[in-house]
Amino acid sequence: MDVALLVLAVTVAVVAAVxxxxxxxxxxxxxxxxxxxxxxxxxxxxxxxxxxxxxxRFSGDPFVEGRSDARATHVLCTELRGHRVLAFEYRYSSxxxxxxxxxxATHTHTVVVLPVPSGAPVLELREEALGHAVLGPLxxxxxxxxxxxxxxxxxxxxxxxxxxRAVLDEDVRSWLAGAGAAAVPFRIHGDRLLCWDHRExxxxxxxxxxxxxxxxxxxxxxxxxxxxxxxxxxRP
Numbered sequence: 001m002d003v004a005l006l007v008l009a010v011t012v013a014v015v016a017a018v019x020x021x022x023x024x025x026x027x028x029x030x031x032x033x034x035x036x037x038x039x040x041x042x043x044x045x046x047x048x049x050x051x052x053x054x055x056x057r058f059s060g061d062p063f064v065e066g067r068s069d070a071r072a073t074h075v076l077c078t079e080l081r082g083h084r085v086l087a088f089e090y091r092y093s094s095x096x097x098x099x100x101x102x103x104x105a106t107h108t109h110t111v112v113v114l115p116v117p118s119g120a121p122v123l124e125l126r127e128e129a130l131g132h133a134v135l136g137p138l139x140x141x142x143x144x145x146x147x148x149x150x151x152x153x154x155x156x157x158x159x160x161x162x163x164x165r166a167v168l169d170e171d172v173r174s175w176l177a178g179a180g181a182a183a184v185p186f187r188i189h190g191d192r193l194l195c196w197d198h199r200e201x202x203x204x205x206x207x208x209x210x211x212x213x214x215x216x217x218x219x220x221x222x223x224x225x226x227x228x229x230x231x232x233x234x235r236p
Contacts, residue, residue, distance in 0.1 A: 036074055039203045048075040054088055060124075060187060062109040062196050068092045074201045078210075083217060085210045086113045089201035110201045111194065112209045114217065117225040118191040121160035123167055125176070126185040128155060145173070153177060154184065166224035175219055182212050193217065 033049050040047035054072035064070055070092035078085050090109045122140050139159045144151050150173045158164035167188070168176075176183050186195040195213055197205075 033074065036076070036201075036203055040076060043078075043203075043207075045076050045078040045203075048077075049073065051075045051088065055090075058111070058113075058194065060189070060194075061185070062090065062107070062111070062198070064092050064094070064107075068094075076201075076203065076206055080210050081214050081218070083114050083214050085214075087111065087201065087206040087210065090196075091200075107198075108200050109196050109198055110206065110209075111196045112206060112213060114193045114210070114213050115191055116188060116193050116217065117228075120188050120190060120225065120228055121163045122158055122187065122189045123160075123164050124157045124185065124187040125168075125183075126155050126157075127153070127181060147173065150177060153180070160229055163224065163228045166227060167220050169221060169224075172216070172219050175215070179212060179215070182208070183216060186213065186216070 037047045037049075039045070050071065050073045052072065054075070055070045059065070070090065072088045072090055075086070075088040077087075088111055090111050091106065093104055093106045095104045124140070140157050141159075143156045143158050143161055143164055145156065145165065145168060150168075154176065156164060156168070184195075186193060188194075193213055193216070195209055197209075199205075
């Protein structure tokens, strides 16, 4: 076979394969969107296939800063025990060049957001040590509460020790110890409580996370919000 014809044949085959993969992916996403919309209608939630304005609304982990191909899709909203709930799938890709080749990875997260009294300082809780490259400009630092059992389970980061201790009182610490991984990671900042995981959105997991975050909010004493120094509002 002529070299030019061989190159053309290979090119056509590659383009056809890529096209088939894209079509299959789109079809799968359409089926997933239809299933989520049906779940939302059945369970009394609202569903939107995509809301681009959410991409730049939040900062800190798991969100990527600067220009990216990030998307906020499969958005679910409801009200649960008097608390508004917003959940969505946040996905972006990143590239890394190791000196020989460039590798591209896709990062997928499920994010659940609830409103809190406005102006709260930063308080973040995880099961692993924190990195504060993103939150560092906000004055975030690690905090150990001095309770061995709790400190062995969780890592706390905050921009205000008094606020953190007021939120994480004895009742909340005891509840978090029982809830374990279901409750973390989460972050309070400005006018929102936000939690996330590193998986694609699943409606039942979203509902479980929302219930857990509502349970957390219902246990935080009102005095914690009333006595908190007002932090700058988060964007936008």
